[in-house]
Amino acid sequence: MTGFAGETRLRVRYAETDRMGFAYYGVYAAWLEVGRVEYLRARGMVYRDVEDSGRLLAVRRLEVDYLAPARYDDQIIVRTRVTAIGKSRVDFESEILREADEKLLARGRVRLACLDRKGRPQRLGKELSRVCAPDC
Amino acid sequence: MTGFAGETRLRVRYAETDRMGFAYYGVYAAWLEVGRVEYLRARGMVYRDVEDSGRLLAVRRLEVDYLAPARYDDQIIVRTRVTAIGKSRVDFESEILREADEKLLARGRVRLACLDRKGRPQRLGKELSRVCAPDC
Amino acid sequence: MTGFAGETRLRVRYAETDRMGFAYYGVYAAWLEVGRVEYLRARGMVYRDVEDSGRLLAVRRLEVDYLAPARYDDQIIVRTRVTAIGKSRVDFESEILREADEKLLARGRVRLACLDRKGRPQRLGKELSRVCAPDC
Amino acid sequence: MTGFAGETRLRVRYAETDRMGFAYYGVYAAWLEVGRVEYLRARGMVYRDVEDSGRLLAVRRLEVDYLAPARYDDQIIVRTRVTAIGKSRVDFESEILREADEKLLARGRVRLACLDRKGRPQRLGKELSRVCAPDC
Numbered sequence: 001m002t003g004f005a006g007e008t009r010l011r012v013r014y015a016e017t018d019r020m021g022f023a024y025y026g027v028y029a030a031w032l033e034v035g036r037v038e039y040l041r042a043r044g045m046v047y048r049d050v051e052d053s054g055r056l057l058a059v060r061r062l063e064v065d066y067l068a069p070a071r072y073d074d075q076i077i078v079r080t081r082v083t084a085i086g087k088s089r090v091d092f093e094s095e096i097l098r099e100a101d102e103k104l105l106a107r108g109r110v111r112l113a114c115l116d117r118k119g120r121p122q123r124l125g126k127e128l129s130r131v132c133a134p135d136c
Numbered sequence: 137m138t139g140f141a142g143e144t145r146l147r148v149r150y151a152e153t154d155r156m157g158f159a160y161y162g163v164y165a166a167w168l169e170v171g172r173v174e175y176l177r178a179r180g181m182v183y184r185d186v187e188d189s190g191r192l193l194a195v196r197r198l199e200v201d202y203l204a205p206a207r208y209d210d211q212i213i214v215r216t217r218v219t220a221i222g223k224s225r226v227d228f229e230s231e232i233l234r235e236a237d238e239k240l241l242a243r244g245r246v247r248l249a250c251l252d253r254k255g256r257p258q259r260l261g262k263e264l265s266r267v268c269a270p271d272c
Numbered sequence: 273m274t275g276f277a278g279e280t281r282l283r284v285r286y287a288e289t290d291r292m293g294f295a296y297y298g299v300y301a302a303w304l305e306v307g308r309v310e311y312l313r314a315r316g317m318v319y320r321d322v323e324d325s326g327r328l329l330a331v332r333r334l335e336v337d338y339l340a341p342a343r344y345d346d347q348i349i350v351r352t353r354v355t356a357i358g359k360s361r362v363d364f365e366s367e368i369l370r371e372a373d374e375k376l377l378a379r380g381r382v383r384l385a386c387l388d389r390k391g392r393p394q395r396l397g398k399e400l401s402r403v404c405a406p407d408c
Numbered sequence: 409m410t411g412f413a414g415e416t417r418l419r420v421r422y423a424e425t426d427r428m429g430f431a432y433y434g435v436y437a438a439w440l441e442v443g444r445v446e447y448l449r450a451r452g453m454v455y456r457d458v459e460d461s462g463r464l465l466a467v468r469r470l471e472v473d474y475l476a477p478a479r480y481d482d483q484i485i486v487r488t489r490v491t492a493i494g495k496s497r498v499d500f501e502s503e504i505l506r507e508a509d510e511k512l513l514a515r516g517r518v519r520l521a522c523l524d525r526k527g528r529p530q531r532l533g534k535e536l537s538r539v540c541a542p543d544c
Contacts, residue, residue: 018154
């Protein structure tokens with residue numbers, strides 16, 4: 001798994017399952033979010049502080065490919081990396097795996113735009129640009 | 137059903153079901169919220185405006201009794217009323233029914249505290265007190 | 273808005289907002305689901321019955337483009353259509369608009385695969401194929 | 409904190425916050441669920457296996473007292489214990505604390521009923537009764 005610098009573990013909650021017995025497809029967005037936040041934390045950046053300083057990273061685009069279902073109580077690994085960066089934009093990519101056998105369950109891509117509190121685009125700034133330098 | 141002045145309808149979403157095939161127990165909190173907001177709207181008050189004017193109604197206590205399961209795609213009725221009011225507090229009570237046979241599925245009670253933006257208690261004020269005058 | 277045969281209305285819940293004050297990006301998946309289910313219902317098909325008869329429509333791929341934020345209490349329109357159909361696959365596309373000014377807030381695409389109860393692909397069957405004949 | 413035998417840690421997700429900037433009140437139900445499941449796991453019982461063997465623990469009653477808000481990215485501790493047990497019923501109690509200063513944020517109580525797959529009450533059985541012997 002070259003190039004995936006961040007790794008987070010979580011367990012599928014009952015709240016996250018649906019009638020089919022698997023994790024609901026919308027829940028993956030929250031897992032991808034956890035992956036991104038922990039990716040930043042592992043590089044010394046707390047996303048809460050980024051927001052408090054007036055830089056909001058808003059999701060512009062989400063893509064998820066669902067390859068195999070995540071079941072209730074499965075231990076999950078979220079591997080996250082940055083694939084591209086622009087002046088006021090970052091592209092993240094994540095892989096979601098089942099820990100037991102490292103089976104790839106889903107692949108997700110998220111494009112974030114950097115906004116100020118009024119919702120206007122702003123530059124990522126030095127620190128975010130450094131932390132989000134593409135991994136691959 | 138005396139004294140239930142507000143009535144809202146909603147349909148159980150797939151996203152709201154869990155592995156047991158029923159609506160997850162935590163989802164009822166959101167339904168109770170919808171019930172309260174529509175209760176206010178029916179009396180001419182938009183809760184969003186209340187917040188924008190600096191009065192936050194924060195939940196202090198939640199109680200739900202689950203009597204029968206809500207199933208996926210069931211049409212649900214939420215009946216809401218105010219049972220008590222204080223200087224900076226309102227108590228709501230709701231009944232959640234299945235529309236098809238008006239079977240009572242759950243009963244919920246929520247206590248709200250009126251706060252300012254810094255989280256300090258403040259009085260409900262004239263308008264909220266009038267709108268939330270107990271129904272029973 | 274040519275070719276959008278299904279239309280559903282919903283209101284942004286407090287539960288669906290996040291710290292930024294807008295609807296959380298993961299919530300759109302549930303809205304797209306509501307759009308698809310109501311699309312089918314408008315054509316005389318209840319998705320719950322489809323599942324009960326042993327045909328599960330599992331999400332294989334999700335794409336969402338977020339164009340403008342949905343705010344708390346906004347009334348939202350979800351317009352849904354089928355863009356393609358295969359032997360055991362349907363592609364849905366939805367537009368999410370703010371009712372007040374019909375501003376386009378997001379565009380979503382979902383690919384569904386038809387599975388049996390054991391998770392094996394199966395054909396959509398006559399009725400689903402008829403109901404999901406592409407609108408455009 | 410006498411008598412709290414189970415302890416779980418989790419971090420408040422962005423997905424779990426609401427427009428007020430705090431964790432949404434309905435989210436606590438999921439945290440209480442995680443607390444109960446980890447309580448059982450710490451005693452050698454995997455709730456998924458309990459369900460697979462035909463015993464469902466359905467929530468009959470939920471009570472939450474919200475004492476102080478949980479903020480985005482806060483590390484949270486959920487402490488869980490059993491307070492009472494019946495032939496086909498278990499009562500759990502949890503405390504939710506902020507890890508940084510061990511401040512008590514909420515207290516939750518959940519009553520579970522043991523059901524078979526058809527929703528009929530059944531006895532907890534020997535193993536569940538042993539594992540859920542009240543802690544206090």
